[in-house]
Amino acid sequence: MLPPKSNFSEWYHEIIQHAQIMDIRYPVKGLYVWFPFGFKLRKLVYGKLREIMDREHDEVYFPALIPETELGKEGQHIKGFEDEVYWITHGGMDELDVKLALRPTSETAMYPMFRLWIRSHADLPLKVYQVVNVFRYETKHTRPLIRLREITSFKEAHTAHRNYEEAEENVKKAISSYKEFYDSLAIPYFVIKRPEWDKFPGADYTIAFDTIMPDGRTLQIGTVHHLADNFAKTFDIKYETPEGDHAYIHQTCYGISERCIASLISIHGDDVGLILPFDFAPHQIVVIPILYKGKEELVMNVANRVYDRLKSMGFRVVMDDSDDRPGAKYYRWELFGVPLRIEIGPREAESNEAVISFRDEKVKRKISIEELTEDSIKTWAEEMHERLRRKALDSLAEKTKLFESISEIKEWIGKGVALTYLCSSTECGEELESLAGAGVLGEVLELPEGVEAEKDGSCVICGRPGKLNAIAKSY
Ligand SMILES: Nc1ncnc2c1ncn2[C@@H]1O[C@H](COS(=O)(=O)NC(=O)[C@@H](N)CS)[C@@H](O)[C@H]1O
Numbered sequence: 238m239l240p241p242k243s244n245f246s247e248w249y250h251e252i253i254q255h256a257q258i259m260d261i262r263y264p265v266k267g268l269y270v271w272f273p274f275g276f277k278l279r280k281l282v283y284g285k286l287r288e289i290m291d292r293e294h295d296e297v298y299f300p301a302l303i304p305e306t307e308l309g310k311e312g313q314h315i316k317g318f319e320d321e322v323y324w325i326t327h328g329g330m331d332e333l334d335v336k337l338a339l340r341p342t343s344e345t346a347m348y349p350m351f352r353l354w355i356r357s358h359a360d361l362p363l364k365v366y367q368v369v370n371v372f373r374y375e376t377k378h379t380r381p382l383i384r385l386r387e388i389t390s391f392k393e394a395h396t397a398h399r400n401y402e403e404a405e406e407n408v409k410k411a412i413s414s415y416k417e418f419y420d421s422l423a424i425p426y427f428v429i430k431r432p433e434w435d436k437f438p439g440a441d442y443t444i445a446f447d448t449i450m451p452d453g454r455t456l457q458i459g460t461v462h463h464l465a466d467n468f469a470k471t472f473d474i475k476y477e478t479p480e481g482d483h484a485y486i487h488q489t490c491y492g493i494s495e496r497c498i499a500s501l502i503s504i505h506g507d508d509v510g511l512i513l514p515f516d517f518a519p520h521q522i523v524v525i526p527i528l529y530k531g532k533e534e535l536v537m538n539v540a541n542r543v544y545d546r547l548k549s550m551g552f553r554v555v556m557d558d559s560d561d562r563p564g565a566k567y568y569r570w571e572l573f574g575v576p577l578r579i580e581i582g583p584r585e586a587e588s589n590e591a592v593i594s595f596r597d598e599k600v601k602r603k604i605s606i607e608e609l610t611e612d613s614i615k616t617w618a619e620e621m622h623e624r625l626r627r628k629a630l631d632s633l634a635e636k637t638k639l640f641e642s643i644s645e646i647k648e649w650i651g652k653g654v655a656l657t658y659l660c661s662s663t664e665c666g667e668e669l670e671s672l673a674g675a676g677v678l679g680e681v682l683e684l685p686e687g688v689e690a691e692k693d694g695s696c697v698i699c700g701r702p703g704k705l706n707a708i709a710k711s712y
């Protein structure tokens with residue numbers, strides 16, 4: 238049995254194991270094993286991410302080992318990562334003459350190669366991505382899917398452009414791709430510009446997608462960085478312009494990790510288990526025959542017919558004809574978040590009917606088997622997606638409040654996101670962080686649907702003109 242979701246930290250820890258997402262018993266801190274079921278969920282979620290990325294990017298694969306000479310080239314970058322890099326110093330018994338880093342992210346693996354790939358403006362824009370494992374020696378609390386030392390599903394996109402403006406256009410495209418991805422998962426988010434002191438090491442600016450987890454803390458579920466020509470200058474990546482002279486490229490990069498799955502599990506799940514949107518559920522439909530003595534054959538005939546019909550429509554359907562009690566069957570498939578349950582007992586079998594119910598509702602409905610068509614199931618799935626989206630938005634809105642005074646902010650922190658106004662000075666930001674005892678997430682560029690607040694107001698610290706900002710405790 239799972240603890241109640243209101244005890245989120247315990248609930249999360251248990252569901253990851255019980256719903257067979259990741260096995261947290263691997264004997265290295267921050268490293269976890271994907272179970273088969275979890276890996277099916279990952280495959281479906283990343284299939285969507287790849288579908289979106291493949292429209293305008295080519296998928297590539299770069300080496301996992303980065304020589305110290307390259308990793309250390311861009312000052313801000315190495316400063317930001319030096320405490321997190323795993324180093325390889327030996328090959329067998331031989332000490333390596335140049336230490337190799339396990340990639341914490343792949344800018345310094347890719348950009349020396351971009352220098353060889355990019356010659357002329359005709360080679361631009363270059364837009365590639367990879368889904369790889371990266372390694373970060375995290376010293377904060379590690380947690381499966383949320384903060385790993387081996388990030389197993391790191392989708393990183395890297396692009397090259399003729400100038401700052403074209404790179405900026407691509408930042409906008411990346412943001413709309415991330416919105417499409419998270420909308421498909423029914424996960425609500427803020428789009429926030431990180432403050433200068435919290436941007437990606439080496440970036441010109443960082444824009445983040447933040448969602449609110451059930452315990453009121455936020456989770457950064459994606460980031461888009463404008464790199465300007467910082468790395469181009471460091472790695473000397475120039476191209477010949479149409480006029481015949483040479484200019485540095487301008488770049489962007491943007492990443493999503495398995496935190497997307499952490500948010501899917503955490504935001505939609507309930508006290509008895511996962512609740513998965515239809516398109517991403519490893520098992521979309523479960524057929525549960527209710528077997529009574531003497532009626533087994535009658536029931537199984539109809540159950541098998543329903544199973545075959547759904548299978549032929551291309552749905553991911555399972556039949557639970559084990560001899561467990563019905564209650565145990567319901568519990569098992571609720572734990573695994575199966576969206577649609579179809580029960581068939583002797584009475585239904587005789588009248589060619591079934592009892593259907595959706596995982597997010599407590600409603601059961603009797604229908605005739607004929608109503609189980611591809612269209613009706615797809616319509617019910619869309620209705621369920623809308624219910625999940627609505628519910629997630631409502632719960633985020635409950636955890637988001639606008640404040641004009643520090644004392645109210647301090648009281649709210651830990652329960653959710655505090656919105657207030659901050660001017661652009663670092664002093665005010667840092668003072669607010671220390672007074673509130675939480676991090677300034679940054680200027681809110683886009684609020685989730687249903688959350689209203691003016692964009693401009695007076696700084697909560699100094700009273701000068703300020704912009705809408707978000708403050709919260711984060712993972
Ligand atoms: N230790 C970690 N475990 C799980 N996810 C992480 C971890 N560290 C970062 N992430 C996720 O990975 C995303 C991208 O990481 S990042 O550092 O912000 N950006 C980059 O590395 C850039 N190269 C863009 S690909 C973050 O937004 C966050 O959602």
Ligand SMILES: [Zn+2]
Nearest residue numbers: 660665696699
């Ligand atoms: Zn101020």
